Amino acid sequence: MNTTQNQIRPVFPFTAIVGQEEMKLALILNVIDPRIGGVMIMGDRGTGKSTTIRAIADLLPEIEVVQDDFFNSHISDYELMSDDVKNKINEGLTLKTKFVNVPMIDLPLGATEDRVCGTIDIEKALTEGIKTFEPGLLAKAHRGILYVDEVNLLDDHLVDILLDSAASGWNTVEREGISMRHPSRFVLVGSGNPEEGELRPQLLDRFGMHAEIRTVKEANLRVQIVEQRSNFDQNPYACLKEFKNKQEELKKIILTAQQKLSSISIDYDLRVKISEICGLLDVDGLRGDIVTNRAAKAFAAYKGKENVNVTDIKAVITLCLRHRLRKDPLDTVDSGLKVQQVVDKILDD
Incomplete structure (x- = not known):
């Protein structure tokens, strides 16, 4: 993890989070095997849901992507490549790659279908015969984490689209008979407060895991959580330094588990x-x-x-x-x- 002073905005370290073991385990397992199908985190307000999700994304090792590709395409895994990259490889072209942080995409509650899925420029397609695709959030989230806060307040139609993409690993956009598809494999994380309404059972069933979190009642633990957060807010870089070894250790465990999973x-x-x-x-x-x-x-x-x-x-x-x-x-x-x-x-x- 980059702990230098020029880091844009320090993220609270995952290993510094006190309690909420169920939520942490569900996130780690989905990161090890995204095919589990994501996690729905339901719990009281102010229990650190968003903090924990951002922390797991920050903890993960960088991924190698094809340079100048909209879809974070993998250089050697066909399942994780866009059709454009596949064609270039089949033509024998040498592609440049770069390492980037694991994408962590926040889906805003008011997002439209076009913003989520992307859009095809119909005019250009019909007049010039060129397929021009403006990628959406599903393209940006490929090989990363897509986080929907208050998922129980999101339009059911959009939740369906997210779950379909998460399950199939692909996003298909069709407009006026013109079709465009791209890989979209991500860990879908939804969070919400049960007081604001439950998710429909059909949609809830599509999430791989369901973690419930409660407000910590034990006074000593509450003090520890408040102190931990106050220390981070006062001096984030000292906090990152303190947990650097634990973070690296967990990162290694996750990497080893990912490699070992198939056996x-x-x-x-x-x-x-x-x-x-x-x-x-x-x-x-x-x-x-x-x-x-x-x-x-x-x-x-x-x-x-x-x-x-x-x-x-x-x-x-x-x-x-x-x-x-x-x-x-x-x-x-x-x-x-x-x-x-x-x-x-x-x-x-």
Whole structure:
């Protein structure tokens, strides 16, 4: 991390954040494997949601992108390249690259579809036969993090577009019969306050994980959080220096986990148990099974293991399933607790 005095605006260090372990774990696992499908963070106001999300983006190692490309294209991975870059490589052209910080894009609540997806210049296309594309936020977010604060207040149509792009890894824009597509693989992070309304169950289900955060009640911990923040505000560079080693250590762990992920295996018996839990909880569809398998592998990689075990599944399954349970207005048991009860019953047998 760059701690020099010319840094534009210092970001609060991720490893300095006190508490909120559930939210931090969900973000780390999504960074290790973006195919988990993002995370929805619901909690009280003033609990450090935005601070934590910006901190994880700042922590990540720089990525190599093709120079002068709108879409942060990867130089060797076909899945992460724009069609233009693919064509140039197929023609045998040598492309220059550069290293940039992982993109962290904030989606404003009032954003229009054009601002999110990008626009095609129809006039130019029809008169000159040239496809001119003005990239939107989905292009800028490719290979990074797209953050939507108050996602429960965002237009449902826009949430659908975001979730479709996050799931497919591509964004397609069509205007008057003219089509343009580009890669758009990002970690989608939504946050919101449950008091301001819930997300529709169909949309909620599309988020890979759901982290709940509460205001810290313990006085000692609250004092520690306030002191940590005050120290950073008074002298951010001293704070960055203090946490530099911890930041570098976590960065290495994340990098190693990303490289190791593809070799992590999960036994058939454990996969059956995950599906058994989803069945007993009456989880609709198979998304819960898929996400739990991916998250357990990411957690095992994060912990430096070769295979997934019961502990890994227990660490992630509540995050993956709690938002997929059918809501019963008369139910007094918290959905997270309900998941935990079934998990203990099946996995401890």
